[in-house]
Each structure stands twice: as C-alpha cells, then as structure tokens.
Amino acid sequence: MGIIDKILGKSEKLNIDEYEELDLSEYEAEISEAAGVYIRVAEVTGLNEVPEIKREIYDGNIVVADIAFIKHDKLTLDRVLKDLRQLAEDVKGDIVGLGEDYVIITPTGIKVDRNKIRSSSR
Amino acid sequence: MGIIDKILGKSEKLNIDEYEELDLSEYEAEISEAAGVYIRVAEVTGLNEVPEIKREIYDGNIVVADIAFIKHDKLTLDRVLKDLRQLAEDVKGDIVGLGEDYVIITPTGIKVDRNKIRSSSR
Numbered sequence: 001m002g003i004i005d006k007i008l009g010k011s012e013k014l015n016i017d018e019y020e021e022l023d024l025s026e027y028e029a030e031i032s033e034a035a036g037v038y039i040r041v042a043e044v045t046g047l048n049e050v051p052e053i054k055r056e057i058y059d060g061n062i063v064v065a066d067i068a069f070i071k072h073d074k075l076t077l078d079r080v081l082k083d084l085r086q087l088a089e090d091v092k093g094d095i096v097g098l099g100e101d102y103v104i105i106t107p108t109g110i111k112v113d114r115n116k117i118r119s120s121s122r
Numbered sequence: 123m124g125i126i127d128k129i130l131g132k133s134e135k136l137n138i139d140e141y142e143e144l145d146l147s148e149y150e151a152e153i154s155e156a157a158g159v160y161i162r163v164a165e166v167t168g169l170n171e172v173p174e175i176k177r178e179i180y181d182g183n184i185v186v187a188d189i190a191f192i193k194h195d196k197l198t199l200d201r202v203l204k205d206l207r208q209l210a211e212d213v214k215g216d217i218v219g220l221g222e223d224y225v226i227i228t229p230t231g232i233k234v235d236r237n238k239i240r241s242s243s244r
Contacts, residue, residue: 037159037232039184041220042239052239062161062184063239064220098163098186099223110159117164117174117185 037061037110045069046076050083053105057087060107068101159183159232167191168198172205175227179209182229190223 038061042049053063065084070076084105088095095105096112104112160183164171175185187206192198206227210217217227218234226234 038235039216039218039226039228039232040235040237040239045241048241049239056239061235064226066221094161099188101221102224104161104186106161110161113160113162113183115162117162117171117178119167119170 039064041066043069044080047079047083050080053084054087057091057093057105057107062107062110063105064098065103065105066101067103071100161186163188165191166202169201169205172202175206176209179213179215179227179229184229184232185227186220187225187227188223189225193222 038056040056040061040063042053042056042063042065044050044053044065044067049065053065056063065080067077067080070080081103084103085095087093088105091108093106093108094111095103096114097103106112160178162178162183162185164175164178164185164187166172166175166187166189171187175187178185187202189199189202192202203225206225207217209215210227213230215228215230216233217225218236219225228234
C-alpha cells in the first residue's frame with residue numbers, strides 16, 4: 001500500500017493521518033524493512049564469487065558459502081578460505097565451518113557461537 | 123579512537139582526549155560487544171531441542187538447525203519443522219532449508235535471500 005511505498009522509498013513527506021487503518025500485512029513489511037540484515041547462500045566454484053561475498057559482508061549481511069564444489073580441489077579451497085578468513089578479520093566478523101560443505105562468514109558484530117544446542121548437553 | 127566509543131557506546135559524556143592511545147585489541151572488543159547477534163548451530167534429535175531454539179530466536183539470534191539425525195524419521199521431522207515454521211512466523215523472522223541437512227531460522231528483521239550468489243548468474 002501507500003505507506004509501504006513511502007517507507008521503502010524513504011520519503012520524508014509521510015502524512016501519518018492518512019493511514020489510520022493500517023493492516024497487519026503492512027506492519028510485516030515495516031518490520032522487515034526496519035532490520036535489513038540478510039543471509040545469502042553462495043555457491044563457490046572458485047575465486048569468482050569472492051568479490052560478491054565481500055560486498056555482502058561489507059554491507060552487513062551474512063554469507064553461507066557452499067564449498068561442496070571445490071572441497072576436493074585443495075589449491076582452490078585454500079585460496080578461497082584464505083580470502084574469506086581475511087575478509088572476516090578485516091570487518092571483525094567471524095568465520096566458521098558448518099559440516100563438510102558450508103562455511104559461515106559474518107559481518108561486523110555478528111558472531112558464531114561455538115557451543116551447539118544439543119539435548120545431551122543438558 | 124574516541125569517536126568510536128561515542129558512536130558505539132552512545133555516551134554523551136566521553137572526553138575524547140582521554141582515549142588517544144586506544145589500541146587495536148580494545149577496538150575489537152568494543153565492536154563485538156556492540157552487536158550481540160549470534161548464530162548458533164542446533165543438533166536436532168527430536169522435539170527436545172525446540173525450546174532452546176525458541177529462546178535463541180526470541181533473543182534475536184539466528185539458529186542453524188542440523189536435521190541430519192531426524193531427516194529419515196518423517197513424523198519427527200514434520201513435528202519439528204512445523205514448530206520451527208510457527209516460531210519464524212511468530213517473530214516475523216524467516217525459515218529456509220540449506221541443503222539436505224540444515225534449516226536456517228532467523229529472528230525478527232533478519233531474512234534469508236532466496237537468490238544465491240553464483241558466478242553463472244553474472
């Protein structure tokens with residue numbers, strides 16, 4: 001509706017009185033707009049995807065890198081992981097492997113908790 | 123330096139002159155302190171882990187649920203996923219499968235981008 005356009009467009013001219021009958025779907029849109037952190041999955045086949053991963057991290061988003069395609073190519077894997085580790089260090093983010101196929105890279109201020117949730121720990 | 127303290131700590135009273143010799147390690151600690159969003163992996167073996175996942179999501183953290191242990195137990199998988207989907211809806215977060223073994227659940231305001239980063243898309 002109108003209010004979403006205005007919020008998404010970041011217009012300064014919003015007239016609140018026009019929108020007294022705001023419905024729930026509009027409210028949801030506002031919630032998601034307010035946050036702006038995204039998780040994005042990257043299928044890494046080499047160094048080609050690294051620049052876009054960097055952009056996401058610098059934008060404050062989280063990337064889950066799928067390294068399944070390169071995990072048996074030691075040289076490529078080494079290069080990619082070295083770049084991603086440097087990236088995480090540069091922004092004071094975090095980098096952690098998830099299983100055999102994924103690496104989670106986080107932006108400034110988001111960390112990966114090394115303690116897993118598992119019922120045996122309780 | 124001092125100005126970072128002001129921005130991160132939002133203190134009005136800080137005297138910038140006092141912090142001229144701030145070193146890098148202090149800066150790192152401030153950055154991580156300021157954010158407070160965590161990603162936590164949960165090894166899901168049944169409904170037992172759901173309450174702790176809920177706590178994390180309500181605290182504003184992201185959970186990556188490892189469902190490898192239950193993926194062949196249709197009944198349990200269905201129950202767990204139903205609970206997690208309801209959770210994501212309740213907080214206006216998000217829920218998305220990652221490969222065959224993982225489900226990402228996000229808190230309010232964090233969304234999963236359905237567009238993967240892949241070099242073939244460029």
